[in-house]
Amino acid sequence: MRDEAVSEGAAPVAVRGTVVDRLYGLTTAGAAWLVLALLAGAAVSMLWGGRQAFETFGLGFITSRDWNPVELKFGAFVPIYGTLVTSAIALVIAIPVSIGIGLFLTDIAPRWIRGPIAIAIELLAAIPSIIYGMWGLFVFAPFMGAHVEPWLNDHLGNNAIIGPLFSGPPIGIGMLTAGIVLGIMIIPFISSVARDVFNAVPPALKEAAVALGSTRWEILSRVTLPYTRSAIVGAIFLGLGRALGETMAVTFVLGNAHDLSASLLMPSNSIAAAIANEFTEADTDLYRSSLIALAFLLFVVTLIVLAIAKLMLVRMDRAFGRTH
Amino acid sequence: MTKFSIIIPLAALALAGCQSNSGNGNQAASGGITGAGSTFVYPVLSAWSADYSQSNGTKVNYQSIGSGGGIAQIKAGTVDFGASDKPLDPKELASSGLVQFPVVIGGVVPVVNIAGIDAGKLKLTGPVLADIFAGKVKKWNDPAIVSINPGVPLPGADIAVVHRSDGSGTSFNFTHYLSQVSPTWKSGPGEGTSVQWPTGVGGKGNEGVAAYVRQLPNSIGYVEYAYVVQNHMHWTSVQNASGKFVAPRAASFQAAAAGADWTHAQDFDLVMTNASGADAYPITASTFVLMHRQPRDKGRSDAAIAFFKWALEKGQPQAQKLDYVPLPSPLVQQIETYMGQNIK
Numbered sequence: 001m002r003d004e005a006v007s008e009g010a011a012p013v014a015v016r017g018t019v020v021d022r023l024y025g026l027t028t029a030g031a032a033w034l035v036l037a038l039l040a041g042a043a044v045s046m047l048w049g050g051r052q053a054f055e056t057f058g059l060g061f062i063t064s065r066d067w068n069p070v071e072l073k074f075g076a077f078v079p080i081y082g083t084l085v086t087s088a089i090a091l092v093i094a095i096p097v098s099i100g101i102g103l104f105l106t107d108i109a110p111r112w113i114r115g116p117i118a119i120a121i122e123l124l125a126a127i128p129s130i131i132y133g134m135w136g137l138f139v140f141a142p143f144m145g146a147h148v149e150p151w152l153n154d155h156l157g158n159n160a161i162i163g164p165l166f167s168g169p170p171i172g173i174g175m176l177t178a179g180i181v182l183g184i185m186i187i188p189f190i191s192s193v194a195r196d197v198f199n200a201v202p203p204a205l206k207e208a209a210v211a212l213g214s215t216r217w218e219i220l221s222r223v224t225l226p227y228t229r230s231a232i233v234g235a236i237f238l239g240l241g242r243a244l245g246e247t248m249a250v251t252f253v254l255g256n257a258h259d260l261s262a263s264l265l266m267p268s269n270s271i272a273a274a275i276a277n278e279f280t281e282a283d284t285d286l287y288r289s290s291l292i293a294l295a296f297l298l299f300v301v302t303l304i305v306l307a308i309a310k311l312m313l314v315r316m317d318r319a320f321g322r323t324h
Numbered sequence: 325m326t327k328f329s330i331i332i333p334l335a336a337l338a339l340a341g342c343q344s345n346s347g348n349g350n351q352a353a354s355g356g357i358t359g360a361g362s363t364f365v366y367p368v369l370s371a372w373s374a375d376y377s378q379s380n381g382t383k384v385n386y387q388s389i390g391s392g393g394g395i396a397q398i399k400a401g402t403v404d405f406g407a408s409d410k411p412l413d414p415k416e417l418a419s420s421g422l423v424q425f426p427v428v429i430g431g432v433v434p435v436v437n438i439a440g441i442d443a444g445k446l447k448l449t450g451p452v453l454a455d456i457f458a459g460k461v462k463k464w465n466d467p468a469i470v471s472i473n474p475g476v477p478l479p480g481a482d483i484a485v486v487h488r489s490d491g492s493g494t495s496f497n498f499t500h501y502l503s504q505v506s507p508t509w510k511s512g513p514g515e516g517t518s519v520q521w522p523t524g525v526g527g528k529g530n531e532g533v534a535a536y537v538r539q540l541p542n543s544i545g546y547v548e549y550a551y552v553v554q555n556h557m558h559w560t561s562v563q564n565a566s567g568k569f570v571a572p573r574a575a576s577f578q579a580a581a582a583g584a585d586w587t588h589a590q591d592f593d594l595v596m597t598n599a600s601g602a603d604a605y606p607i608t609a610s611t612f613v614l615m616h617r618q619p620r621d622k623g624r625s626d627a628a629i630a631f632f633k634w635a636l637e638k639g640q641p642q643a644q645k646l647d648y649v650p651l652p653s654p655l656v657q658q659i660e661t662y663m664g665q666n667i668k
Binding site for chain 1: 389390391392393395396482484489490491492513514515516517518519520521523524525526527528535536539540541543
């Protein structure tokens with residue numbers, strides 16, 4: 001009896017509700033599709049702007065090491081290489097540090113210190129990248145050139161396998177310095193997500209592990225990390241995405257030279273830095289088109305990297321027998 | 325409701341403010357002139373325009389978007405004048421209906437950061453400079469450098485080369501000079517607002533190169549003269565076409581400008597590097613103003629001509645205060661005749 005009364009009374013409300021629901025659905029779908037449309041629009045307009053470069057150089061644009069505005073020969077290999085190498089260095093530094101920060105703040109640190117450290121890390125994320133660039137140039141690069149790079153030269157430079165990575169004059173400006181500055185920049189992004197997801201691990205799981213006699217390392221490697229795997233990978237790729245596209249900080253310390261060198265101590269160029277440096281004075285159509293084509297390639301590189309990440313995640317889930 | 329009752333009058337006020345602002349803007353635009361281009365000339369142009377608007381009431385809005393951008397904007401006709409550190413050749417000027425003339429002179433100066441070597445102590449020749457920037461001369465105690473610098477304590481350190489990472493008129497004048505004095509440079513990287521540098525690191529803008537040179541021990545770079553003076557950088561003397569080592573300073577730039585053969589240069593298409601004259605500084609450069617031969621808006625074009633006449637005749641104190649070099653007076657007369665003959 002009571003149920004009937006409710007359903008009768010609610011009928012007009014339900015009709016009005018479906019209209020609102022539909023409107024709500026359309027609005028949210030529109031918002032989602034707008035992003036896709038913007039993405040496609042950006043990609044197409046960059047491809048269109050870069051068509052002259054792609055027509056002139058074909059696939060050679062990607063493999064060529066030339067960047068000669070006088071003879072109008074352009075190739076994207078050096079900037080792509082520089083972008084990927086600096087981002088890789090950044091990840092090598094940022095991943096362990098960020099996960100360490102996350103674990104320390106959730107499991108190990110005394111409660112009173114967690115708040116201040118968490119806020120300090122989030123403040124790091126709020127520093128504009130040009131400040132990192134200036135700090136990199138005026139403080140960090142001289143330190144690298146005076147202390148770190150000579151040491152690397154002496155101790156690793158003669159090594160048969162990794163030696164070529166650490167040889168060359170220690171000028172302090174180059175891929176290694178740029179990678180480290182990038183690493184520092186993306187630590188707050190990865191670590192704040194890591195802290196949140198580590199906090200979300202059900203205490204019961206950890207307590208069970210402790211009850212079974214697990215050490216802290218075993219809890220991390222067998223409970224916390226597997227449980228939060230997809231969120232952590234997501235956080236890492238958020239950081240990577242920022243590293244790939246970072247412009248100002250990299251421009252300051254990378255050296256902006258279109259040289260290909262095996263050594264991490266040597267200057268190089270990145271896609272974003274090349275565009276920022278050269279766009280204002282790109283005085284021929286082909287030059288300008290090549291820079292827009294570079295922007296398109298950055299888009300493609302980012303897409304490929306994210307696709308690989310997604311694929312990796314799917315495989316990991318399959319290996320661990322998880323379906324979601 | 326209360327919120328709205330506050331917001332609406334505020335919004336109305338803001339709108340009214342916008343309208344009155346844009347109204348002023350239109351007035352200023354109809355009475356003022358606009359220009360765009362070279363970043364090198366920006367400080368002196370803005371000093372000139374401030375003084376000129378006080379005395380004559382005409383405002384000059386100049387956007388320092390770079391020489392390449394300035395050329396593009398004047399060709400598109402969106403500005404009343406463009407400014408470029410690199411002259412256009414008469415053919416290109418004719419095809420786009422433009423005229424050009426120089427307005428100020430400056431110099432491109434090699435600067436070094438070597439412990440124990442003060443400003444002006446190091447001497448370089450053109451070919452040695454080219455070999456350093458080509459990466460062929462790698463150490464400071466290379467015999468090629470030591471032989472022209474007897475008694476200077478040159479270290480056995482690697483030379484760190486610093487060049488511009490962005491396209492620039494400074495790079496154009498520098499590479500133009502290197503191409504003139506070194507056949508291997510001419511056939512190698514060549515000349516241009518940006519070239520494929522064989523070695524070194526790139527800094528963005530004069531300030532970027534200056535910062536890198538200051539940071540890197542044993543480095544060499546090149547910057548505009550004004551930067552050398554303002555930042556007390558360690559400049560070097562450069563050997564000129566007559567074989568004399570000349571310090572970069574106003575007098576030696578003016579000697580280069582006076583020695584240059586302006587009378588035979590059609591449309592002032594002349595780069596002053598490696599100029600003749602005993603005291604001429606070899607990497608002297610000038611900034612050129614570009615205007616339409618047959619302007620769409622006669623009034624604005626005339627206002628621009630009046631401004632540049634004033635600047636060339638009466639703008640010397642402002643230019644000198646900012647470490648630019650005014651043009652020699654015969655050249656100023658030649659420019660005024662040229663403007664009268666060519667701009668309709």
